[in-house]
Amino acid sequence: xxxxxxxxxxxxxxxxxxxxxxxxxxxxxxxxxxxxxxxxxxxxxxxxxxxxxxxxxxxxxxxxxxxxxxxxxxxxxxxxxxxxxxxxxxxxxxxxxxxxxxxxxxxxxxxxxxxxxxxxxxxxxxxxxxxxxxxxxxxxxxxxxxxxxxxxxxxxxxxxxxxxxxxxxxxxxxxxxxxxxxxxxxxxxxxxxxxxxxxxxxxxxxxxxxxxxxxxxxxxxxxx
Amino acid sequence: xxxxxxxxxxxxxxxxxxxxxxxxxxxxxxxxxxxxxxxxxxxxxxxxxxxxxxxxxxxxxxxxxxxxxxxxxxxxxxxxxxxxxxxxxxxxxxxxxxxxxxxxxxxxxxxxxxxxxxxxxxxxxxxxxxxxxxxxxxxxxxxxxxxxxxxxxxxxxxxxxxxxxxxxxxxxxxxxxxxxxxxxxxxxxxxxxxxxxxxxxxxxxxxxxxxxxxxxxxxxxxxxxxxxxx
Numbered sequence: 001x002x003x004x005x006x007x008x009x010x011x012x013x014x015x016x017x018x019x020x021x022x023x024x025x026x027x028x029x030x031x032x033x034x035x036x037x038x039x040x041x042x043x044x045x046x047x048x049x050x051x052x053x054x055x056x057x058x059x060x061x062x063x064x065x066x067x068x069x070x071x072x073x074x075x076x077x078x079x080x081x082x083x084x085x086x087x088x089x090x091x092x093x094x095x096x097x098x099x100x101x102x103x104x105x106x107x108x109x110x111x112x113x114x115x116x117x118x119x120x121x122x123x124x125x126x127x128x129x130x131x132x133x134x135x136x137x138x139x140x141x142x143x144x145x146x147x148x149x150x151x152x153x154x155x156x157x158x159x160x161x162x163x164x165x166x167x168x169x170x171x172x173x174x175x176x177x178x179x180x181x182x183x184x185x186x187x188x189x190x191x192x193x194x195x196x197x198x199x200x201x202x203x204x205x206x207x208x209x210x211x212x213x214x215x216x217x218x219x220x221x222x223x224x
Numbered sequence: 225x226x227x228x229x230x231x232x233x234x235x236x237x238x239x240x241x242x243x244x245x246x247x248x249x250x251x252x253x254x255x256x257x258x259x260x261x262x263x264x265x266x267x268x269x270x271x272x273x274x275x276x277x278x279x280x281x282x283x284x285x286x287x288x289x290x291x292x293x294x295x296x297x298x299x300x301x302x303x304x305x306x307x308x309x310x311x312x313x314x315x316x317x318x319x320x321x322x323x324x325x326x327x328x329x330x331x332x333x334x335x336x337x338x339x340x341x342x343x344x345x346x347x348x349x350x351x352x353x354x355x356x357x358x359x360x361x362x363x364x365x366x367x368x369x370x371x372x373x374x375x376x377x378x379x380x381x382x383x384x385x386x387x388x389x390x391x392x393x394x395x396x397x398x399x400x401x402x403x404x405x406x407x408x409x410x411x412x413x414x415x416x417x418x419x420x421x422x423x424x425x426x427x428x429x430x431x432x433x434x435x436x437x438x439x440x441x442x443x444x445x446x447x448x449x450x451x452x453x454x
Contacts, residue, residue, distance in 0.1 A: 156367070
């Protein structure tokens with residue numbers, strides 16, 4: 001029997017390889033967030049000085065919607081050929097699967113953010129007045145908050161009718177504090193204000209919900 | 225048990241009538257807001273009752289995850305449903321009061337916003353219960369209830385900080401409350417809690433009967449030969 005970390009690595013590498021060959025998730029996420037950027041540009045003047053105040057919210061809304069696209073596909077391929085059922089009867093710990101899936105989604109969304117951020121900066125003429133390196137911290141913590149809950153609720157909505165609709169219905173209400181913290185931190189950094197409180201809040205949120213998801217995932221996976 | 229239900233019903237009705245009398249007649253008219261303020265005796269007790277019900281939902285969900293009794297799941301279901309109804313009452317009476325007093329229906333004040341977010345969380349819980357089928361519903365719902373309850377402090381704390389940075393109109397503004405107002409408020413809270421308890425109880429019985437019927441149906445279709453003449 002292999003170690004839990006070995007199972008995490010094997011599952012993660014499998015998902016990354018599948019994604020590398022098909023590029024399904026990343027392509028649809030990229031195009032989707034591009035659409036969001038363009039659609040939003042009609043609702044306010046993107047070149048105005050106040051766009052700095054809105055940009056934080058805009059960026060995260062685009063990433064949130066795009067992340068849902070990827071999260072919905074997370075478990076879909078494990079349903080085909082009963083892979084998930086095979087996993088459930090195997091002695092491998094459920095949390096290894098969860099961590100691998102969450103890490104995979106984390107990497108996908110980070111790649112998306114790395115590709116989309118330059119575009120945002122260009123389109124909305126953004127320039128951080130505060131310390132820009134903090135944006136990296138906010139980005140990592142915020143993405144993890146979305147992805148850890150998203151992976152969990154995707155596994156949950158897998159068991160429901162109309163699962164694609166169910167994921168945002170479950171994910172968005174619970175993510176509201178995290179979204180608020182990410183948006184406020186980003187806006188604060190962009191407009192040169194203090195973002196420390198929001199970063200600490202986001203880190204606490206990550207910690208609490210990662211623990212919660214790890215404690216509950218096995219129950220959800222094996223729910224009959 | 226069955227005889228207790230009508231007694232409790234009569235008691236709740238008396239309490240509700242007494243509460244209405246207290247709120248409309250006995251409690252003094254508020255100086256600046258006038259009679260509109262009397263909605264407060266329904267607005268606040270409904271929120272408090274909803275919070276209690278959500279707390280019971282949280283405890284029942286944890287107990288269900290540990291012990292797996294179907295009664296605990298039914299308690300979680302009924303308290304969430306009734307709690308959402310009471311919180312809806314709170315969210316509806318708020319704007320009715322706010323319009324004449326503040327001049328606006330809604331403001332993104334931290335109290336209003338966080339109550340709305342809490343309402344959203346529990347509505348999503350009910351959605352999950354509705355959309356999932358079969359024996360896995362209780363487990364999934366219990367897991368969501370635990371995460372949702374974990375989220376509530378974050379909601380209150382983050383929105384409180386967010387909104388105190390940008391001051392908004394605040395309720396009341398300190399000052400002392402007439403003891404008769406307190407009295408009317410507490411009586412109404414008691415009446416609302418009894419009422420909520422009654423609704424939960426009948427909903428619980430309904431759910432129990434429903435499950436028994438479902439089980440009987442399942443049993444029957446298992447026992448009856450397919451296409452057999454009966």
